[in-house]
Amino acid sequence: MNISPSGMAAPLPAAEPDHGRNVFLAAQRLSANCFFNALLRETGCGTWYRRERRPLPNGVSAPAVCIPLATGKTELWLNVSYFSECGRHQFALPIVWRSGDGHCAQVDLAQAAQLVADEPGFFPGADRVSRAQFTRRVEASVDNMAQALRARSSDCEHLFAQPLTFVEAEQGLLCGHAIHPTPKSREPFTDEDAQRYAPEFGNHFSLTWLGVDAQFVRGASSAQLSQGAVTDRVREGDGVAPAPGGMVALPAHPWQWRRLRKDARLAALIAQGKIIELGCGAASWHATSSLRAVYSAQSPYMLKFSLSLRLTNSVRTLQPQEAARGLEVLKVRDTPAGREFTSRYPHFHILAEPAYLMLTDSEGEQIVESLVMFRENPFVGEKSRQACVLATLTQDHPQGAPCRAAQLILQLAQRQRLSPAAATRRWFAAFLDVVVEPLLIAQADFGMLFGAHQQNLILAFRDGIPVTGYFRDCQGTGYSQLGEQLLRPHLPDLARDGDNLIHEAQANRLFVYYLIVNSTFGLISALAAAELLTERELLCQLRDRLQLLWEGRRKDPSCLEYLLHDAEIWAKGNFQCALTGMNETTSADPFSIYHRLPNPLLIRQPHRSQG
Structure with missing residues (x-):
């Protein structure tokens, strides 16, 4: 250079x-x-x-x-x-x-x-090849972000200050991961691919539907409906005719199918008529903020596809154990512990993934690149209005104005004749009510661990105040020793296929990174940068809630004690992961990229401003 x-x-x-x-x-x-x-x-x-x-x-x-x-x-x-x-x-x-x-x-x-x-x-573990690849990805990420900003420049006021539907919010995340060196890297997407399939361009597309000889399909369902019945509900809503007798209808992401139909493992099956194309669906499907999960307002399920695409830290092909975790959440919800949690927090919902399907080759080996999971979709009709993913609420404004969450709070202050500080405390308290407290109690009293980072948390609003929280993406779920004790009597095979029983120390590090460091600290920083309250004041409000929960005699207080008392907490090393070229989802030791950082919750009470 x-x-x-x-x-x-x-x-x-x-x-x-x-x-x-x-x-x-x-x-x-x-x-x-x-x-x-x-x-x-x-x-x-x-x-x-x-x-x-x-x-x-x-x-x-x-x-x-x-x-x-x-x-x-x-x-x-x-x-x-x-x-x-x-x-x-x-x-x-x-x-x-x-x-x-x-x-x-x-x-x-x-x-x-x-x-x-x-x-x-x-990061001395990075070699010359991964370092060169890293610099290319950084440059590509900047170009990709500029491309999206250019395409959505006329929408900026709407995305940051006006009411948004669920899908508008999902497609309004222009910046990507707020603490990552390549937040908009996406290989091997072309610019044309991105404009059609990436959410930040605000477009939609049709699904490709396949008819597959039943012997070359694998799947499972934990719902009352079979996976075939789940698929038929989506297919019928998409206006696609049933598959011929002896075949199963399988939805495919059109970008992924273009790659799969060239795959040598499937070529013979296609040539023999064991896999046929049924055509394109009639419904409009929109990529959500994760890109590989897609949404239609007419469908009772969202679909999450394997995509042979590297986004940030991972190649986004789903693994069988990830699919198993989605199925298990539905079973866990129906246990006595699951029902008790739901009754205690009726305004917090975990979106289960009740079925999945994928192709196999002629030898019966699973082709994970074809895997599709079906996720519950509550965002239809009236519930599709005023729902926003947390990452869109906290993202930086391209022109330097306050983030969307801050602008909602300022509107709330104006409507209710509150000072900005008072409105911020009220709004943040509601966020603690419908997101942070339910997830902490799920861990502390039920042993259920949910990887609640900013793209996995959705807030629904009434009059500008968060009233409902949703967690999605069951691949990021697990169970602690407490969870095993409470759930195994009702689910003898708990975590057998999902491989997600996690030791207490590791569980606390992962759980706290996602919910607190990524999501809650990210929100605090975004609100404080808008000068609504200081970070110290918001951290004290968070700490007060943590202290109150800890005093409630939790079954497993270890996570709350970790947050309240440890001088350091752990965070994911996205820079290390990117520079070394690690594929996080298939790494033999995903904990190796975690690092310590000073715990900002070890703070003195500030002078509280009036308002």
Whole structure:
């Protein structure tokens, strides 16, 4: 990489209109937030300058952060527009590179990523090939984000400040993972694939339907309906004729089917007429924020497909044990413990996945790339209105305005004549009521573990206040020793196929990362960045609730004690995962990418503002 001592990275073409330049800069800024928050959290490499204690590089003014690079004794500098105790900072362009002899240059994120990847001290387990691949993915992610921002630029006001339906919110997540170096990487999607199938472009498509000789289909169901009956409910709603006698109708994602029909394992079956195409459905299906899960307002089920596509940390092919976990949730819900949990928290719902299907080859071996799971879909009719995935509520605004959650709170304050601080406390308390408390009690009193990160949590609203919480994606479920004790008498085969009994210490690390670090701290940072309340005030409100729950004599208080008393908690290392090229879902040791971070809940009570 060449950086001139005179100071500037290559400028945009002069002929590019202002709108194009603004989109490019927005994608750079949003991507820099994601990239550097992940790097700083995992390495602790930053030196923070709250005030100007020494001369700063040209283009940088305090507050700022300096990232030293051992190679050549150089540095990267960023302006800091918001400093977060929870670790989700906001940065301002430019990114400035300073050499050992004091020369400065403004660099774009791809150049900064190259400098970071060239540092052997950052994640020494990464080899040369994975580092080169990493820099390509960073650059592609920025380009992908710019492409989406350009396509949705006229929707910005609607996405951040107006009422949204379930599908509008799912397709309104423009930025991706807030703490990840490649939040919008998607290989091997082309731009045309993305425009048709990626949710952030706001489009829809038709499913491809297959007729498959029954001997080449594997599946299971834990519902009262067989998997065939579940499939027929979707097929009939999609306006597709039944499969011929002896065949099973199987829905396929059109992008994935284009790849599968070239697969040597299926070629002979297709040639022999054992697999035929029934045609395209009539309904409109929309990719949700996860891309591989799709939604139709006419269907009682959402569908989650295997996709041979690398998004962020993983190739998104489903595994049989993941499908088994989805089936088991329905059984767990129907146990005495499951029914008691539901009765205690009627405004919190776990969306089960009651059936799955996949193809097999001529030898009977499962083809996981064809797997499709059926997920309960409550978001039909009136319930499809005013429902929003948490990640869309907290994402950074492309123009730097407050996030969607903050704008909802400001609207609430205006309607009810509250101060912004009072409205924020009320809104956040409702979030604790319908999301955080139910999930913590599921762990502490029932031994049920739900990986509730921001894309797996959906809030429903009434008058701008969260009134219902939903958890989806049962692949991220597990059971602790307490769960095993409570559930095994009713489910003797608990976790036999799902492989998701988790030891207490590991369970607490995983559970807390998803629900608290990813989701709740992410929300706190987003609200505080909008200057509604300080992070310290929101953390105290969270800590007060945790303390109250702990005092309730829990069956397993270990997780609450971990949150309230441990000096450090664990978080997933998305930067490490991306730089080393790990496929998280198939890693032999997925815990190897977790790292410690200071626990921001060990805090003193702030002076509480009035309002």
